[in-house]
Amino acid sequence: MSVLDVARLQVHRGARLVVHEVSFTAERGELLALMGASGSGKTTVLRAVAGLDPISGGEITVDGVTLRSGARPRGTLLRDLHRRVGMVFQFHHLFAHMTALDNVTLAPVQVLHQPRAAAESRAHALLASLGVAHRADARPHELSGGEAQRVAIARALAVEPPLLLMDEPTASLDPARRDDLAATLTELVSAGRTIVVASHDADFVDACARRTLVMDEGRLRS
Amino acid sequence: MRRRTVSAAAVVCVLVVTIGSTVAAQQPRELRWGGDAEGGAPFVEADPGDPSRVVGFDVEVARLLAEGLGRVPRFIQVGFTSLDAAAARGDFDIGLSGIEDSQARRARLAVTVPYYEFREILTVRQADGARFRTLGDLQGRRVATLGATLAYDLLAKAQTENGLIPITYEDDVHPYSDLALGRVDAVLLDQVLAERGSRRNPGLLNQPAPVAVGHYVGILSPTNAALRDRMNEILRAAMRDGRLEAIFRKWRLWNDDQPKLYARVLTEGTAPEAQSLSGNVDPWDATRRYLPALLRAALITLVLSCVSMTLAVFVGTLIATGRVYGAAPVRTFLTAYVEIVRGTPLLLQLFVLYFGLAAVVQLPAFVAALIGLGLNYAAYESEIYRGALEAVPVGQLEAARTLGLSDLQTLRLIRGPQAFRLALAPMTNDFVALLKDSSLVSVITVVELTKETSIFAANIGSWVLPGALCAALYLALSLPLARVARRLERGWRVA
Numbered sequence: 021m022s023v024l025d026v027a028r029l030q031v032h033r034g035a036r037l038v039v040h041e042v043s044f045t046a047e048r049g050e051l052l053a054l055m056g057a058s059g060s061g062k063t064t065v066l067r068a069v070a071g072l073d074p075i076s077g078g079e080i081t082v083d084g085v086t087l088r089s090g091a092r093p094r095g096t097l098l099r100d101l102h103r104r105v106g107m108v109f110q111f112h113h114l115f116a117h118m119t120a121l122d123n124v125t126l127a128p129v130q131v132l133h134q135p136r137a138a139a140e141s142r143a144h145a146l147l148a149s150l151g152v153a154h155r156a157d158a159r160p161h162e163l164s165g166g167e168a169q170r171v172a173i174a175r176a177l178a179v180e181p182p183l184l185l186m187d188e189p190t191a192s193l194d195p196a197r198r199d200d201l202a203a204t205l206t207e208l209v210s211a212g213r214t215i216v217v218a219s220h221d222a223d224f225v226d227a228c229a230r231r232t233l234v235m236d237e238g239r240l241r242s
Numbered sequence: 243m244r245r246r247t248v249s250a251a252a253v254v255c256v257l258v259v260t261i262g263s264t265v266a267a268q269q270p271r272e273l274r275w276g277g278d279a280e281g282g283a284p285f286v287e288a289d290p291g292d293p294s295r296v297v298g299f300d301v302e303v304a305r306l307l308a309e310g311l312g313r314v315p316r317f318i319q320v321g322f323t324s325l326d327a328a329a330a331r332g333d334f335d336i337g338l339s340g341i342e343d344s345q346a347r348r349a350r351l352a353v354t355v356p357y358y359e360f361r362e363i364l365t366v367r368q369a370d371g372a373r374f375r376t377l378g379d380l381q382g383r384r385v386a387t388l389g390a391t392l393a394y395d396l397l398a399k400a401q402t403e404n405g406l407i408p409i410t411y412e413d414d415v416h417p418y419s420d421l422a423l424g425r426v427d428a429v430l431l432d433q434v435l436a437e438r439g440s441r442r443n444p445g446l447l448n449q450p451a452p453v454a455v456g457h458y459v460g461i462l463s464p465t466n467a468a469l470r471d472r473m474n475e476i477l478r479a480a481m482r483d484g485r486l487e488a489i490f491r492k493w494r495l496w497n498d499d500q501p502k503l504y505a506r507v508l509t510e511g512t513a514p515e516a517q518s519l520s521g522n523v524d525p526w527d528a529t530r531r532y533l534p535a536l537l538r539a540a541l542i543t544l545v546l547s548c549v550s551m552t553l554a555v556f557v558g559t560l561i562a563t564g565r566v567y568g569a570a571p572v573r574t575f576l577t578a579y580v581e582i583v584r585g586t587p588l589l590l591q592l593f594v595l596y597f598g599l600a601a602v603v604q605l606p607a608f609v610a611a612l613i614g615l616g617l618n619y620a621a622y623e624s625e626i627y628r629g630a631l632e633a634v635p636v637g638q639l640e641a642a643r644t645l646g647l648s649d650l651q652t653l654r655l656i657r658g659p660q661a662f663r664l665a666l667a668p669m670t671n672d673f674v675a676l677l678k679d680s681s682l683v684s685v686i687t688v689v690e691l692t693k694e695t696s697i698f699a700a701n702i703g704s705w706v707l708p709g710a711l712c713a714a715l716y717l718a719l720s721l722p723l724a725r726v727a728r729r730l731e732r733g734w735r736v737a
Contacts, residue, residue: 070644102646113637117660127645
């Protein structure tokens with residue numbers, strides 16, 4: 021059963037068409053890789069799925085929630101979408117004024133209205149599973165690139181979205197950390213999560229992706 | 243031949259030097275006299291027909307003195323409250339601007355014989371004519387006057403004796419218009435000003451019994467006693483031959499008090515006793531007397547600055563939020579507000595709020611001061627906050643969005659707190675600036691630290707001690723604040 025269904029997606033940046041008629045699906049428990057050179061449109065597809073940029077044609081359906089062309093999604097549609105999609109950014113974008121733990125508990129407490137104690141114990145468990153439990157009280161500027169990325173993954177997973185999007189996850193990692201990340205993602209997928217990764221790191225994609233799509237100048241290469 | 247050329251050249255040189263010095267000698271010397279043209283008629287004011295000239299009875303007294311000395315009068319504009327200090331520094335030969343005789347002035351300046359006797363007159367609204375006859379009737383009431391005058395000293399004395407509230411103005415027009423509006427209950431000033439004030443504002447009444455009597459004198463640097471003595475002779479001669487009388491008749495100020503004054507000046511040879519309400523002018527003693535008032539004024543400065551800054555932060559936050567998140571018309575309106583407020587002087591804004599709007603809404607002076615300062619600083623604060631909000635990385639805002647946070651939650655939990663940390667240092671800077679800018683509100687009758695200091699300085703005739711005390715009090719207010727801000731910044735530093 022597909023968690024993500026992208027059908028004939030088109031995205032404009034200004035007057036320029038940057039994603040042409042892209043269609044693909046991702047199944048539950050699948051790690052799908054979007055590959056391609058810089059500027060091929062991988063990140064644009066992820067941003068459209070995450071509701072960050074408006075789409076100008078086609079449809080995106082995430083676990084029953086459908087985005088159509090028009091303005092950026094707002095209100096109920098946006099809230100419904102973000103229960104289903106989490107995103108880990110290339111540069112992590114952790115909230116600079118909060119500790120790692122507060123970054124992870126923010127959405128569960130403020131959006132899902134979980135009690136703080138419950139959110140914190142779940143956040144500790146998530147950080148521990150990603151190997152950064154000891155950094156719970158650190159501020160983002162005190163974390164290494166690998167640690168920041170793990171905290172960002174924990175933050176995205178804290179709201180338990182069925183679909184996790186990751187943009188260039190290996191960009192700030194050394195080879196050893198890259199292998200660790202591949203192992204972590206494999207574990208997440210085997211636990212039933214769907215992950216879409218945009219990357220141009222072929223070794224990493226080979227190590228963990230079940231299926232790979234290649235983008236070139238805004239189109240999927242067949 | 244060569245020898246003849248040399249002597250011819252020498253003759254030419256001598257001729258040039260001689261002619262030059264003769265021309266210089268033919269240029270009559272100037273009598274530089276200082277006054278405040280803002281004080282207006284009948285003292286000194288710009289000629290309505292030719293604003294580059296001044297007219298008034300003091301202008302004519304100056305001309306009379308200059309003629310007696312064989313000099314040409316030249317007017318030098320000096321603010322009224324700075325006249326004493328300028329005379330002491332020798333910025334002009336003589337100051338003439340309705341300057342009152344006092345023991346303090348005689349102690350530190352060379353003072354001429356008095357040339358006019360005036361009465362201090364209490365002006366009230368006609369409806370209050372029967373109940374406010376003397377200062378004693380004005381317990382707990384607001385009574386307006388000019389700072390650093392005999393009238394102010396009289397009111398300060400009445401304040402300690404019967405709890406009247408002196409309100410000081412920087413000019414002699416607004417006390418009367420504010421009396422007509424009901425902002426004050428009486429005005430105490432020279433009869434010259436009282437008559438003009440009640441003529442311009444219908445519904446006012448000058449009480450017939452004078453509160454005190456004073457004299458106008460000319461002031462010179464204490465090193466100029468010889469010139470002062472020559473001027474005294476010129477003034478006495480003008481008293482004898484009726485030239486002074488002619489001047490005051492022309493300005494319709496001649497009355498029965500003047501011949502008596504002139505008779506005393508001419509027969510006794512010395513000036514009548516000067517008014518002495520301030521008593522001893524020993525600076526240390528004066529400091530002891532003024533210290534409570536300075537501390538009270540410092541408290542007013544502090545309260546005014548804190549409340550204005552709170553208003554500025556609140557309004558500034560609303561403006562910044564509106565400019566970052568608002569629709570196009572809202573953004574245009576707020577941008578216009580910021581540009582107008584930043585582009586016009588705070589002094590003008592205070593005048594408009596207090597005097598300009600008085601016909602529509604009569605704000606109490608303190609309220610007008612804090613609204614004026616608050617709204618002015620709100621424009622500057624809003625620019626700091628807008629910059630700080632826009633400095634929070636877009637990536638963090640997108641991350642908040644993908645986590646399902648609403649725009650308001652993102653502002654409250656992510657953008658706002660980080661922007662506040664960025665804004666803290668410039669905000670502290672602005673608060674220290676506000677603390678000092680608050681001295682401008684003295685123009686709308688709020689007596690804060692700087693105004694109280696200038697009254698103190700005028701009273702003792704020196705800025706050294708009052709200035710040092712005032713600076714110490716401002717530093718005592720601003721330094722702890724800077725420390726607190728630095729500590730907060732360290733605690734909240736964002737990488």
